[in-house]
Amino acid sequence: MHLLDAVRLAFQTLRVQKLKSFFTLAGVTIGVMFLIAVVSIVEGMGSYMENDFVAKLIGVNTFQLRRFPMISDASESEWREWVRRPRITFDDAREVAAALPEEALWSVESSDNIPIESRFSRPRALEATAIDGDYFRIRNMEVSLGRLISPQELTLGTRVAVIGEEIATRFFPRLNPIGRTLKVGGTSYEVIGVAAKQGSIFGMSMDRFVITSANAPLQRLVNPHNLIDGMKIKMPTTDGMFEARETVRQVMRGRHKLRPSQKDNFVMETSESALEFWRKIEGNLVIAGVILPAIALIVGAMVIMNIMLVAVSERTREIGIRKAIGAKYRDILAQFLVEATTLSIMGAAIGVALGIILSQTIAALSPLPAAVAPWSIVAGILVGAGVGVIAGVYPASRAARLDPIVALRAE
Amino acid sequence: MTPGATGISGPGDPGLSTTAERKIVIGDAGGAPDKDWVIVARGLTREYDMGGEIVRALRGVDIAIRRNEYVAIMGPSGSGKSTLMNLVGCLDTPTAGEYWLNGMLVSEMNDDELARIRNREIGFVFQTFNLLPRASALHNVELPLVYGGVPAAERRKRAAEALDSVGLADRMNHRPNELSGGQRQRVAIARALVNRPSILLADEPTGNLDSTTSAEIMNVFEQLAESGQTVIMVTHEADIAAHAKRVVVLRDGMVESDDRREKFAARMNG
Numbered sequence: 133m134h135l136l137d138a139v140r141l142a143f144q145t146l147r148v149q150k151l152k153s154f155f156t157l158a159g160v161t162i163g164v165m166f167l168i169a170v171v172s173i174v175e176g177m178g179s180y181m182e183n184d185f186v187a188k189l190i191g192v193n194t195f196q197l198r199r200f201p202m203i204s205d206a207s208e209s210e211w212r213e214w215v216r217r218p219r220i221t222f223d224d225a226r227e228v229a230a231a232l233p234e235e236a237l238w239s240v241e242s243s244d245n246i247p248i249e250s251r252f253s254r255p256r257a258l259e260a261t262a263i264d265g266d267y268f269r270i271r272n273m274e275v276s277l278g279r280l281i282s283p284q285e286l287t288l289g290t291r292v293a294v295i296g297e298e299i300a301t302r303f304f305p306r307l308n309p310i311g312r313t314l315k316v317g318g319t320s321y322e323v324i325g326v327a328a329k330q331g332s333i334f335g336m337s338m339d340r341f342v343i344t345s346a347n348a349p350l351q352r353l354v355n356p357h358n359l360i361d362g363m364k365i366k367m368p369t370t371d372g373m374f375e376a377r378e379t380v381r382q383v384m385r386g387r388h389k390l391r392p393s394q395k396d397n398f399v400m401e402t403s404e405s406a407l408e409f410w411r412k413i414e415g416n417l418v419i420a421g422v423i424l425p426a427i428a429l430i431v432g433a434m435v436i437m438n439i440m441l442v443a444v445s446e447r448t449r450e451i452g453i454r455k456a457i458g459a460k461y462r463d464i465l466a467q468f469l470v471e472a473t474t475l476s477i478m479g480a481a482i483g484v485a486l487g488i489i490l491s492q493t494i495a496a497l498s499p500l501p502a503a504v505a506p507w508s509i510v511a512g513i514l515v516g517a518g519v520g521v522i523a524g525v526y527p528a529s530r531a532a533r534l535d536p537i538v539a540l541r542a543e
Numbered sequence: 544m545t546p547g548a549t550g551i552s553g554p555g556d557p558g559l560s561t562t563a564e565r566k567i568v569i570g571d572a573g574g575a576p577d578k579d580w581v582i583v584a585r586g587l588t589r590e591y592d593m594g595g596e597i598v599r600a601l602r603g604v605d606i607a608i609r610r611n612e613y614v615a616i617m618g619p620s621g622s623g624k625s626t627l628m629n630l631v632g633c634l635d636t637p638t639a640g641e642y643w644l645n646g647m648l649v650s651e652m653n654d655d656e657l658a659r660i661r662n663r664e665i666g667f668v669f670q671t672f673n674l675l676p677r678a679s680a681l682h683n684v685e686l687p688l689v690y691g692g693v694p695a696a697e698r699r700k701r702a703a704e705a706l707d708s709v710g711l712a713d714r715m716n717h718r719p720n721e722l723s724g725g726q727r728q729r730v731a732i733a734r735a736l737v738n739r740p741s742i743l744l745a746d747e748p749t750g751n752l753d754s755t756t757s758a759e760i761m762n763v764f765e766q767l768a769e770s771g772q773t774v775i776m777v778t779h780e781a782d783i784a785a786h787a788k789r790v791v792v793l794r795d796g797m798v799e800s801d802d803r804r805e806k807f808a809a810r811m812n813g
Contacts, residue, residue: 137689148677453673456634457734458662458690460655536634540673 138470145443145471146478153475156439159432160479160519161486163425164512168487168504170421171511173494174414176502181410190403193370194270197228197380198362201399203406205413217397219359222346224387228363229265231383235368236376239265240346242361244354246317248342250303258299260316262354264346268294270366278310278325281345289347293321296339300326316342317353332499373402429515432479433523440472440527451531452539464532472524473517480516484509559788559803565607576643581741581773582608582631587640589626600626602796603640608742608775613768615784616777618793625746627793628777632665632744633657645741662691666735670747672727674719674734680706681715684734691738705733709763725756732763736772743767745776749783761786781811 146153190196200206200214225240232238241263249255264287267273268280275294285292293314300309300323309323321344330338344350346360355361365380367373377400384398399405444451451464459467488504495502568576569585576583589601601623608614618624629635630642633649636657642650645664652660666687667673674683684702693701706715709729719727728748735743745764749757765786768774776787784790790807792799800807 137695144677449673450675453675454686454690455658456632456661456667456673457687458658458738460658460690462655463690537629540634540669 135466135470138466139474141467142471142474146475152439153478156436156475157432157479157482159428159435160476160516161432161483163428163432163519164480164483164516165425165487165490166428167422167425167515168484168508168512169490169494169502170425171418171508172487172491172502172504173500174417174421175505175508176491176495177500178410178414179503180501182407190401190406191270191272191364191366192403193368193373194364194366195373195377195400195402196362196364197384198399198401201401201405201409202362203401203409205409218388220362220398221358222360223358224384225264225360225363227387228365228380228383231379232365232376233372233379235372237266237270237366239263239267239270239364240360240362241267241364242346242351242355242359243341246342246350246353248299248303248317249315250313252305252307253303255315256302258340258342260342260344260350260354262344262346262348262351265363266366267343267364270364273330274328275325276328277308278323280325281343286345287347289345289349291319291321291348292324292344294325294327294343295323296327296337296341297329298337298339299342314342316344316350319349321348321350336499429519432476433519436472436476436520436523437527439475440468440524441530443471444468444527444531447531448534448539448542451534452536452542455534455536456540461532464534465528468528468531469521469524472528473520476516476520476523477513480513480519483516484512487512559612560607560609562801564609565801568607569605573641575646575648576607578646579609580607580643581610581612581645582606582775583641583643584630585641587627587630587637587642589623589630589635590638600796601630601637604793604796604798606791606798606801608773610741610773611768611771612789613764613774613787614776614789614791615787616775616791616793617779617781617784618799619779621795622793623796624777624779624793626796628744628746631742631775632667633660658690662687663738664741666732666738666740666743668728668731668735668743668745668748670750672719672724672731672751674727674730676719679716679718680711680722680730680733683719683730684737687734687738701737702733705737706730708736709733723756724752725759728752728756728760729763732760732767736767742773742775745774747778748776749778749780757783785811 196202197220199217199219206214222240229238241261243259243261245257246260247255247257248260273280276297281292281294293316295309295314303309303314304312309326312323313320314323327339332338365376367376380400381396385396388397390397454464491502491504494500568580568583572585584604584606587601587604588599591598591600604623604627616624616627630637633644636652637650640650641648644660647660649657649660675686681699681702684705685698688698688701703712703715706712709732711726711729711733714722714726719730722730748764749760752760761783764774764776774787776784778784785804785808788804789802790804791801800810
């Protein structure tokens, strides 16, 4: 018997037993649905992390010098070591900047939540950043209104501020904020620019910030005297990155008076090293996302096997007729195997459709991005087929082994 | 009486084998019979193990049937006729003895070989019709061709022809439950014939039919036999058996008599 005949026969049987078939499918459908949804969400977060998140936080051809990594899943003992590390200072930054090649861009930055207020709004603690160097060029930050802080103003510590779009609308509702006064930590600053919209990461707005010079009074509030959160260095091309990092390392090791046997007590994070952290989580998420649907699929397989066993005993006479007429062992085996597989592939196909809908719904209702991976659709269908074959083998071989004489006598 | 039953059959009837001829072919143990003999069974024995107790359903049955013969196998229940039918129909293999079908030694075959033989050489007609309830008449008739690996288009054509030949051309797309008993048995006959089998093997073909419909079906068999189809019919009813030209009577797992119809009828009446 040809495969096509077997498939056609399977669809005939399914059409006759719609309701039963539907319940049979449920397990496989749910398993595949969650498989698709979980993979979509993990993949979506992954591509978001790689293309958006890390690039926004760190940027291309850029590395940041910090006391310890910004993003990590450090253990308790690592943390204890980290907090004992010396902090990075302005003097460190100056020496590093001097050692860097001319084409390198660098910036220092320190941020904290600082009470902010204006005449038009009640005070609220929001992120304020004190900067120096090529901060705006490294961030590719531009203004939609006004202008950026000039190098002279940065050096002199002039009390001017560039604010994010949300700060502008919150503290200066329906007003042009340029030239107006914003109080940051009790000190008045003149708003000279509103940054172009930065968007959001995982639903957190990136437009909620105030930037002033690191030489302005804000510095004392975000970091004690002479300390900074970190330093960012950007090279024009990838080629210069390695050399620049080595330069910075030598300067910092010298300043921290490390012996050759001692490890670095600072980090130089690139977008790559931040991503490593994500990849670790991603692995765990994928494992969890596979185990849960796998349980549903095992249940689905058991349901299908049960239904097929019932089908075999209900259709014993049919099997007898087919064998009397000339069906061989493999014809009957194929008939029931194809039927079980058709069932489970249909279940998987419905699961794929529901999984896509589910992940799109999650993407629409939550900040989690979800991109349906084409491979997960293929995998879902293949898993469905596999479940069908595994669940169908035993019932099908039982049917195929029936003695035609006994089967013909069945009622 | 049907036209084929008028008294032309005698010792010289070309459609019938004689006792002497049968003795010769059966006596040649182990030898492949001449192509003219569709069925040669030598010392067929079938025993069943019923929980430690051996039941001997057949105890050495010798039967030879020549091509184009119309034979009834008769006997009371428990005589072994069902067992013999299963062996002749290649649904089962004997415990001992030889069974040659169309020159092939079936008694030595495995299950898949038996399935192929059933598909090509045997057309079954059952008492309970045994049609697939959810399939149309056409699809039921197509079924042997499906397992014979015939391409779909040819399958359809041959199944339609077979249904046409039993007068059901206008019922092809009906399901069995939309057909009368006689029509169902005609569908079963069409299915049995669609693969042009060596033997048409009918098991109590009229057992579930009223007498009018029975006569109709017996008429179909008569015509098939006339046209050269070898027909073997298993029944326990003497008047149905009397439609065949030769009647084999079984008793207690052995052949009690194997005669022309006239002799059988005479003995029944006597």
